[in-house]
Amino acid sequence: MNRPRRSVVKPPISEVLKHYYSIDVKQRAGWSKILCPLHVEENPSASVSTEKQRWNCFVCQVSEDSLDVIMREEGIGFREAQDWAHERFGGSRQDVPPAVQGEPGRGVHQGSRPGRRGGQVRPGVRRFGADWT
Structure with missing residues (x-):
């Protein structure tokens, strides 16, 4: 039996990037360039969209x-992330569906895939502005 899917209430990507990496994202249409919070760089290789509520890095x-x-x-x-976000950023929990087993995640890829650079991005790789020396 398939349950109907309900939308998931998520905090704005701008608030989450500000909380974890001190990145200020301006609300605007389209994608904005930002420095990737997961690796050291001088030129922005990442972008964020407040419309799509996503960020991505072309290098990582x-x-x-x-x-x-x-x-x-x-x-x-x-589920824990939903609860944590609700406590930290507020919002309604009425539209949050129960966890669905068997559905793959969409976030950080673990391991290399054909046509992509090898290597992994580990949780907590670095905080924005961390000293690498």
């Missing part, structure tokens, strides 16, 4: 929404 091959960021940074699952 990472594409995440706000709940993906919370799950990675806090080291928690989907």
Whole structure:
């Protein structure tokens, strides 16, 4: 028996990026360039969309929404990330569906895939502005 899907209430990507990485994202149409919070760089290789509520890095091959960021940074699952986001950022929990077993995640890719650079992005790789020396 298939349950009807309900929408998931997520915190705005701009608030999550500000919370974890001190990145200020301006509300605007389209994609904005930002420095990737997962690796050191001088020129922006990442972008964020407040319309689509996602960010991605072309170097790391990472594409995440706000709940993906919370799950990675806090080291928690989907349902726990929803609860954490609700406590931190507020919002309604009425439209949040129960966890669905067997559905793959969409966040950080673990391991290499054909046609992509090898290597992994680990949770908590670095905080924005971390010293690498």
